[in-house]
Amino acid sequence: MTALRFGIGLAIVFAASYAFAQGMADKGGADKRRSGYRDMGEALQKMQDDDTANPGMLFVQLGSQSWAKAAGAAGKSCADCHGAAATSMKGVAARYPAFPKGADTAVDLEGRINLCRTANQQAEKLPPESRELLALAAYVARQSRGMPIAPPADPRLAPLRAQGAAIWAVRQGQLNLSCVICHDDNAGKKLAGVTIPQAHPTGYPIYRLEWQTLGSLKRRLRNCLVGIRAEAYAYDAPEYVMLGLFLMDRAKGMIVESPGVRP
């Protein structure tokens, strides 16, 4: 009797673990996308997860100060219009680049901040990769942490996204490489001892240890372009927004980690 009971118990345990394993396999099989986070060492993952060890949080703190500080001829701060960022900016970084209301071009998050500066605050544009712009972007992006990337279903974005996909696929530079060759066809393999990431923009702006500072997706893209010995597009070129649109769509549903830490 006991033996029988034991046998049935064992069978149930096996069945349950088999079902569990199947579930895991299905999950892994359906979505092979990996955030760069999963390819980092344990120490770096801990660094990103701990808000008091993540250097990106220093910039988030700076950004929260800028958020409340009046700027420009209008004498308005971000908070004067948008209120608390924790509610008004929630999910914003998860859907940009997008067409802001009334604009005729798509912009990325940094571009959106500068639009607000020139139109509403009547202030100077913040220079690309400047500390204040990155800090504000990090502060806004931080409010979307943990949310799935959700590109908007705006039909005006589709042609730009297609152009982004075309740039992604075209060979360029002296090394004659396309983004696809590394980040789609050979992702997960090694390049000079480093795992090639799938290039999902989940944590931007990122604190990259190599840079010893925070940087935007634009800087990362320029970095790759220089790496394949191509000429990087100008800082205000629309190509970065197109690539951003394509990459965000490619990473649709993945979780925002901003501010991320990367080697």
Added chain:
Amino acid sequence: MADVLVNAPKTAKRGAVVEIKALILHPMETGFRPGPNGRIIPRNIIERFTATWNDAEIFSMDMSPAISANPFVSFFAVAAESGVVRLRWTGDEGFVVEEQVAIAVE
């Protein structure tokens, strides 16, 4: 402009070992790199970091040009009595930043 993130427990049991972590925004310019004009960028680093618990020193370190930007320091102390932990960074170009956290020992 300096910005600091400090992580220390608000309360601790008497005699317990507590970890205090501190992160500071600083370029830690080595003084060995040429700038865009070819001239050496002058050294600008944090030279010394000290921590005191009720004005008694519990930890200090000298920093060197080889330490990365935005240095992160973590150290341990024995919680003997309630009080204030003062952290102080001093460095080149008259850099002085102080930050304090209160720890209640029960």
